[in-house]
Amino acid sequence: MHLFLTSLAILFPSVAFARCADATTPALTCQIAGKQQRVNLCLTQDSAIYSYGMADAPPELTLTAKLTDLDYRRRDGAGSTIDEVVTFRSGDHAFQIDMGFDGGDDPYLSSLAEYTRLTVTRGDTQLAALECAPPTIERAYDRIAGAMRDVGRDKDSNVQTLPEEGWQPLPPVSNIPECERVPNSNADTCWDWGSIAERHGQTADAIAFYDKACDEGFISPNCYYVGKFRLLNPQFRDYGKAADRFRLVCEDDDIGTGPYGCKYIGWMHHTGTGQMKDPQLAWYYLNRACFTHNDGQFIDAEGCHFLANMPSSHQMAQRWAIKLRNMSPLCRWRWAAPTAPKPFAAI
Numbered sequence: 001m002h003l004f005l006t007s008l009a010i011l012f013p014s015v016a017f018a019r020c021a022d023a024t025t026p027a028l029t030c031q032i033a034g035k036q037q038r039v040n041l042c043l044t045q046d047s048a049i050y051s052y053g054m055a056d057a058p059p060e061l062t063l064t065a066k067l068t069d070l071d072y073r074r075r076d077g078a079g080s081t082i083d084e085v086v087t088f089r090s091g092d093h094a095f096q097i098d099m100g101f102d103g104g105d106d107p108y109l110s111s112l113a114e115y116t117r118l119t120v121t122r123g124d125t126q127l128a129a130l131e132c133a134p135p136t137i138e139r140a141y142d143r144i145a146g147a148m149r150d151v152g153r154d155k156d157s158n159v160q161t162l163p164e165e166g167w168q169p170l171p172p173v174s175n176i177p178e179c180e181r182v183p184n185s186n187a188d189t190c191w192d193w194g195s196i197a198e199r200h201g202q203t204a205d206a207i208a209f210y211d212k213a214c215d216e217g218f219i220s221p222n223c224y225y226v227g228k229f230r231l232l233n234p235q236f237r238d239y240g241k242a243a244d245r246f247r248l249v250c251e252d253d254d255i256g257t258g259p260y261g262c263k264y265i266g267w268m269h270h271t272g273t274g275q276m277k278d279p280q281l282a283w284y285y286l287n288r289a290c291f292t293h294n295d296g297q298f299i300d301a302e303g304c305h306f307l308a309n310m311p312s313s314h315q316m317a318q319r320w321a322i323k324l325r326n327m328s329p330l331c332r333w334r335w336a337a338p339t340a341p342k343p344f345a346a347i
Helices: 002-011 143-150 190-200 203-217 222-232 237-253 258-271 279-293 303-310 313-328 330-336
Strands: 025-031 036-045 047-054 061-066 070-072 083-091 091-103 114-120 126-131
Touching: 002 091, 025 143, 036 330, 047 091, 061 083, 070 143, 070 313, 083 143, 126 330, 190 203, 190 222, 190 237, 203 222, 222 237, 258 279, 258 303, 279 303
Parallel strands: none
Antiparallel strands: 025 036, 036 047, 047 061, 070 083, 083 091, 091 114, 114 126
16 A cells, blocks of 8 residues: 555645645644555635645645546445545546544444545445544635635535524533424434534533433434433433333334344343343343344344353243233233333233
């Protein structure tokens, strides 16, 4: 990779150091993990500049693109998300920079981690895939989009409208009268604010926004996020709140988070973590996570694992079959229906 970029530097010489010059505005800087080289994105009034190289030496490569022509794409979303993708080209070589936040490969992490990835391709062949060390990432969110708007461009390369403004300071939760559904989306305004807070590392504010949305009936994904923070993050741990939120998630009909909420509350009862150790409740919730939450094939595989490893799982199933037969039709429906609103009201 080093020789490859060095050869490109011969074709594209530069006298500037591998950092943003005084006359430019930084949008991104980070150091490649395990290396001394840095990636920089800098802005002038009409251009974006990409550079790669050692911090205290001339860059190995510098490329410039007009903001009106820059290959810039936005991919906003919840959880694991790519916020911005910027690609610089030189001949048949492409240098793509993905910037965003990720929950990692483990879907049970309780916070997002910022990342920046550099992918170098020649035609359809990938030449290199590098990742910046997270502690070195310094990024001005939406600064590129703002610069593009300043030159009169209001669409990204996917013809999606650019945001009117960059990220604004978070308002206090108490200043927001109520959460509202975002048009043409399954998200809500409080989730939007919470997501921004989480990306800025303001976890307490994020939880407050998610909690407000959860209390107002926007169950998914808000209640699920609160549950994960309250269970998995030692700084904000509150087992009672976590259990309450996971029950709401489990009882909700959202197939994206419902089985996971069932798994968590089932695990808490299975292990006695913050809740009464209760094999029957554990079996009910884990069975719901694995089999009965919805009619589709949307399950939590780890919930199935916990269920399969419960002692006397077969006997527990027999007990529930007997219990269901002895219930009134209404109570039986409340226990067995995939979207039962209050499954424990019959106890």
